[in-house]
Amino acid sequence: MQIWDFAEYAAWALSALLGIYIVTDWLKTDSRYSEEELTSSREGQLEAITEQHEL
Amino acid sequence: MSDITRNTPGTAEASEAAPTQNGGLLRVLGPAHIWALGVGIVLVGEYMGWNFAVGKGGAYAALIACWFAGILYSCVAMIDSEVTSTVAAAGGQYTQAKHIIGPLMAFNVGLYLVFAYTMLEAANAITVGFLVETVAGMTGHEGLNPQPFIVLAxxxxxxxxxxxxxxxxxxxxxxxxxxxxxxxxLFLATSPLFGESPLKHAELMTDLPYGWLGVLAAMHFGLWFYLGIEGTCQAAEEVRSPSRSLPFGTLAGVMTLAIAATLTWYLCVGLMPWEYLGQSGAPLFDAARMSGSTALTVLLGIGTLFATLASANGCINDASRAWFAMGRDHYLPSWFGAVHPVYRTPYRSIIFLVPIALIFALGAPLDQVITFSILSGLLEYTFMPLNVIMFRRKWPLDTIKRGYEHPFHPIPAIVLLCLCGITFFAVFLGYGTQLVAMIAFYIVVSLWFHFRRYRFVQRAAQFTMPWPKPQGY
Structure with missing residues (x-):
């Protein structure tokens, strides 16, 4: 059936579009922000502020 | 307990001097999202895969395996709920291992997680392709190429x-x-509650065709009813209230799965002979078709597709968090520890794992991909009893605040260890070569980590939680 042939092409096209979006945004983000800023996340940061693990 | 200090000696200044965290993961999730993450990863196992347990040992063997696996996963959920409600950070069991056992265990657990979830994601994508191909076949279009749909998923x-x-x-x-x-x-529609029921348990049920050895062999596939519920821990850094949401979401999840697993077994063994059910590709969908209702067939067809997508979606979420946490601690290149400044997701880890999932989804056979996922998961469950016993010893109940305290300790840990041992034997019966190959793989990467990689880890900077000192230190 022709609709399934069309669906195959549409799936390839949509996959390519999503891939292009992700890669473009990744490159833009990496060039716009410093590495220090991007990797500034620290484990347990919120916990250090709100939950001191005291009983 | 007022002895609040860092739990490692040395250069705590390094972590304190790090830039202020304004770009961490976003805390926006509630208990319902945790439930959706855990159940979403697993529910596909009810739609397909569990029924191979029927092929191994008959209908009753599958039920015994379902309940034993239920006990195994209840222990996993209870242990995980306690530890994760305390170690509320991305990485889940990897982070638990890092704090409680040590770096080498943490590295291994991190890899178990990433492999288990990435392989499961690939397996789900293969299944999406198979489902689309099946639907195309049902509409009269033969020879559909499933690859574009695998890639699109x-x-x-x-x-x-x-x-x-x-x-x-x-x-x-x-x-x-x-x-x-x-x-x-499907259960309500086929039950005798609303008129004549198509269920024929009295005619279809048989004794154990392969005896108790069949029950043992069925344990391998009994895991499918629940495999992945422990993935709820990976959202620990993104929930608004980890100490409440994580135990609630995880325990509600395992209860949901116990109900879904029992209903699924009951329905399928009442509609299909065990010889057929043991080989079915999509047993719930087949059960709906055998009920004779077009509406139920369509409903369960969509349910199968949704369960598969939900599982793949949760797997991407979890694998990327584990990879991200390892990057953040320099167990892997710190480049992976980046968070997107706008979307607040571990974007580099997500991107990195896409081609790996694609390679396995497009190039590897489904049974091998799934076996690698199950074995990685099983190794992870074996680590958990050790983890919780050490956690209770190092931080007894009166020394650290927990969101949930699991009951009857250490019985759940011992039960979990025994059931893991039985399941390892069951897996060895069917997939001995893969089991040995995978353990050899983890030994090799452990040696690499110990001799080559660990020198890059900033030992004090990886422990930034404000925990009390462990007992005895």
Missing amino acids: IMFLAWLNYRGVLATLTFNLVITAFAFTAILI
């Missing part, structure tokens, strides 16, 4: 994960709830 879900965790897990919540409701509807 992975790319769409990667894009969703890239854009933000709230949308990702809200999507999971909707499609998982749909898939679970579909099972309930």
Whole structure:
């Protein structure tokens, strides 16, 4: 059936579009922000502020 | 307890001097998202895969395996709920191992997680392709190429994960709830409560065809009813209230799965002879078709697709968090520890794992991919009893605040260890070569980590939680 042939092409096209979006945004983000800023996340940061693990 | 200090000696200044965290993961999730993450990853196991346990040992063997696996996973959920409600950070069991056991265990657990979830994601994508191909076949179109649909499933879900965790897990919540409701509807529609029932348990049930050895062999596939529920821990850094949401979501999840598993078994063994059920590709869908209702067939067809997508979606979420946490601690290149400044997701980890999932989805056989996932998961469960016993010893109940305290300790840990031992034997019976090959792989990467990689780890900077000193230190 022709609709399934069309669906195959549409799936390839949509996959390519999503891939292009992700890669473009990744490159833009990496060039716009410093590495220090991007990797500034620290484990347990919120916990250090709100939950001191005291009983 | 007022002895609040860092739990490692040395250069705590390094972590304190790090830039202020304004770009960490976003805390936006609630208990329902945790439920959706855990149940979403697993529910596909009810739609397909569990029935191979029937092929191994008959209908009753599958039920025994289902309940033994239920006990195993209840122990996993209880232990995980206690530890994760305390170690509320991305990485889940990896982070628990890092704090409680040590770096080498943590590195191994991190890899178990990433492999288990990435392989499961690939297996789900292969299944999406198979489902589309089946639907095309039912409409009279033979020879459909499933590859574009496999690639689309992975790319769409990667894009969703890239854009933000709230949308990702809200999507999971909707499609998982749909898939679970579909099972309930099928049960109600075929039950004798509303007129004549197509269920024929009296005619179809047999004794154990291969005896108790069949029951043992069925344990391998009994895991499918629940495999992945421990994935709820990976959202620990993104929930608004970890100490409440994580135990609630995880325990509600394992209860949901116990109900779904029992209903699924009951329905399928009442509609199909065990010889057929043991080889079915999509048993719930087949059960719906055998009920004779077109509406139920369509409902369960959509349910199968949704369950598969929900599982792949949760797997991308979890694998990327584990990879991200390892990067953040320099167990892997710190480049992977980056968070997207707008979407607040571990975007580099998400991107990195896409081609790996694609390679396995397009190039590896489904049974091998799934076996690698199950074995990695099993190694992870074996680590958990050791983990919780050490956690209780180092930080007894009166020394650290817990969101949940699991009852009857250490009985759940011992039960879990025994059931893991039985399941390892069951897996060895069917997939001995893969088991040995995989253990050899983890030994090699452990040696690499110990001799080559660990020198890059900033030992004090990886422990930034404000925990009290462990007892005895």
